[in-house]
Amino acid sequence: MDITNLIVPKKSIGGVCIGDSIEKIEAGLSGHYKIHKEQNSLTLDDGFIRAYYGPDGIITAISCNSKFTGSYQNKLWAGMTVAEVLTHSKEQIAWSGFVQVDKISGSGLSLPEEHDDFESLTDHFALDFIFDELWVYDF
Template identity: 30%
Template sequence: MVDFNADIVSFISLGNVHLGDSIDLYLDDIFNNYTVEIKEYSLPAPLNETRYVYSVQNGTLIIATTTDDIIVSVGCNQKYAGKYKGKLYAGITMEELSQCSKDLRILNGALIVDRDYGLSFTLPPPYDEIADSLEQIPHDLSLNEIYVCDHSGWVTK
């Protein structure tokens, strides 16, 4: 059952929605208890894959699936109450995040915390496009989206 207070678990789950599960396991719950908007989008080349996004309760929870209904990422916005490791949450400021982490990296418009490639904070526009270093991000900027997924392909060698 979806829970907007559940812990955020890197590479595993957010909101009690688990990566690798079929969205079918959650459809009754989300459609009977929340407002849901579904959108389709395409990944850019070379992947050229189609994905579906279920925005639950105005983006409080965001579930992305493959065309085979397999959950590949789960995100949340600042209305979500759960935390990662009891301290990181959607809506945290850049300054707070910097103080709570040992290592921050900007990759593909997202922040990776402490080399944990199973969780990312999305940088809002225009910083997702223009920030090449942490110094270019204002300390008071709110980071309102967190995603749990597998970004291990982003690991630099």
């Protein structure tokens, strides 16, 4: 399995897909990446990509950090600053612990727990604040 630089909301990051078997992903990527497996997540290269799975071993959500160089339509990527979010999107809302932009459901930038809601991004965050993680989910 080769990692791509694609982000597909509600579906995948880098070719790791929601609905895939974690064993399939682990087998396809072992030898290419440093893998750390926990009870409900599989991490590649210290968070480059992290797949979350349920007791059945099926991936339910995926995240990546700024080491992942892909983006969604040059509008959304891990490691964005607040200034970049404001430049590359027209609308930003807080939704379920994430910054969702331009009504693109199924993907978002992870908000710190202490700031899980906002009226405007600049209410709580400086323009140089970096959103370390991007998530893809289907809820």
